[in-house]
Amino acid sequence: MDLNNSNDAVARRMTAMVDRISGMKKNDEYYYNMPVSELRGGSKVIVHGREMGMYASYSYLGLVGHPRINKAAQDAVARYGTGTHGVRTLAGTLVLHGELEDTISEFKQAEAAITYTSGYVTNLTVVSTLMSRGDYVFSDKLNHASIVDGCLMSGAKFRRFKHNDMDSLERMLESTPTDAAKLVVADAVFSMDGDIIDLPKMVALCQKYNAWLMMDEAHSLGVLGKTGRGIEEHFDMWGSVDIKMGTLSKTIPSVGGYVAGKKDLITYLRHASRAYIFSAALPPAQAAAAKEAFKVILDEPWRVEKLNANTQQFIGGLKARGFDTMLTETAIVPVLCGADETAYAVTRHAQKNNLFVLPVVSPAVPVGLARLRATVLASHEEKDIEYAMDVIAESGKEIGII
Numbered sequence: 001m002d003l004n005n006s007n008d009a010v011a012r013r014m015t016a017m018v019d020r021i022s023g024m025k026k027n028d029e030y031y032y033n034m035p036v037s038e039l040r041g042g043s044k045v046i047v048h049g050r051e052m053g054m055y056a057s058y059s060y061l062g063l064v065g066h067p068r069i070n071k072a073a074q075d076a077v078a079r080y081g082t083g084t085h086g087v088r089t090l091a092g093t094l095v096l097h098g099e100l101e102d103t104i105s106e107f108k109q110a111e112a113a114i115t116y117t118s119g120y121v122t123n124l125t126v127v128s129t130l131m132s133r134g135d136y137v138f139s140d141k142l143n144h145a146s147i148v149d150g151c152l153m154s155g156a157k158f159r160r161f162k163h164n165d166m167d168s169l170e171r172m173l174e175s176t177p178t179d180a181a182k183l184v185v186a187d188a189v190f191s192m193d194g195d196i197i198d199l200p201k202m203v204a205l206c207q208k209y210n211a212w213l214m215m216d217e218a219h220s221l222g223v224l225g226k227t228g229r230g231i232e233e234h235f236d237m238w239g240s241v242d243i244k245m246g247t248l249s250k251t252i253p254s255v256g257g258y259v260a261g262k263k264d265l266i267t268y269l270r271h272a273s274r275a276y277i278f279s280a281a282l283p284p285a286q287a288a289a290a291k292e293a294f295k296v297i298l299d300e301p302w303r304v305e306k307l308n309a310n311t312q313q314f315i316g317g318l319k320a321r322g323f324d325t326m327l328t329e330t331a332i333v334p335v336l337c338g339a340d341e342t343a344y345a346v347t348r349h350a351q352k353n354n355l356f357v358l359p360v361v362s363p364a365v366p367v368g369l370a371r372l373r374a375t376v377l378a379s380h381e382e383k384d385i386e387y388a389m390d391v392i393a394e395s396g397k398e399i400g401i402i
């Protein structure tokens with residue numbers, strides 16, 4: 001088919017996207033897919049030959065490139081090679097996978113754990129395996145796309161409550177048949193806003209209305225809690241979350257996703273979730289790297305402390321300079337700009353001054369709430385954070401948002 005001459009719906013959608021992207025490039029608004037050529041510890045990177053301070057990474061504890069983790073991956077390749085023999089259920093399970101799952105369940109203080117090859121696929125398969133037609137799933141309006149997709153795929157009745165609003169959730173639970181199966185699911189730390197879910201109230205509601213509770217810890221693992229164990233440690237509510245989901249691609253410098261929970265839940269997922277049964281096992285290097293990373297977090301507690309100190313410095317410093325950082329309490333720090341154009345202008349200035357930071361604009365966030373979405377890392381130095389804030393403030397002043 002000649003796409004250039006075709007005018008069907010698919011071709012029209014493609015053309016619209018291609019035009020939008022080239023328009024952004026022309027206006028110097030396109031900062032996506034930037035190729036990094038060197039990591040320099042992760043808090044500084046080389047892009048197009050220039051050293052930039054990294055403020056868009058999810059390697060919150062600065063573990064990318066950690067010698068112990070690299071060594072574990074290299075040893076695993078030497079021992080097992082680079083791939084597996086297919087899916088876990090058949091020939092793909094290595095002793096290493098079991099060790100990784102034991103490490104995760106211990107870290108999360110759960111009975112058992114299961115791993116998948118990405119966080120995205122973990123949410124997709126877990127929600128759609130547990131829930132089906134006739135069931136009800138309640139999802140925060142700002143939940144990650146992978147949760148939304150899992151809910152849609154499940155065929156369950158899909159209810160979205162107002163962001164972190166437990167009254168809104170309760171009204172929905174109240175009006176649901178008492179004998180229906182119910183799942184409440186939310187990000188522990190929200191990926192665009194950096195705020196923390198109200199776990200105590202959510203747990204109380206789940207108990208009152210007999211609902212399962214699932215937490216996505218993509219941005220809370222290694223971030224929340226004194227030892228980085230996440231949302232249950234943060235609120236000192238161990239055992240309150242039924243389905244503890246997380247990814248191995250953010251704080252943990254690997255790839256993959258996991259669920260920790262009760263033994264029966266994990267046995268069920270191991271034999272019923274399609275992404276486990278029909279998709280290849282995690283490669284040895286990634287499994288070994290992930291396993292070692294959980295140990296490093298516990299062996300090097302200064303990393304969580306440093307991340308907390310840097311987070312306070314960054315949020316406090318931006319506020320002192322007059323910025324609105326919304327409700328964040330974590331390493332994800334939105335810097336509110338307002339109009340999309342303003343967010344692009346602040347980004348352009350930051351990028352010109354060697355800050356790797358990205359804007360979030362509509363439709364990803366509501367019109368008028370465009371922002372920089374900056375992340376702070378344990379590996380940032382105090383003076384680097386000051387420099388970054390000064391650069392952001394320069395353009396904030398020039399544009400008149402502070």
Ligand SMILES: *Cc1c(COP(=O)(O)O)cnc(C)c1O
Nearest residue numbers: 118119120144146191218247249
């Ligand atoms: C990144 C992310 C995921 C997906 O994890 P991947 O391992 O990158 O596929 C899921 N949920 C949330 C909240 C995330 O931020």
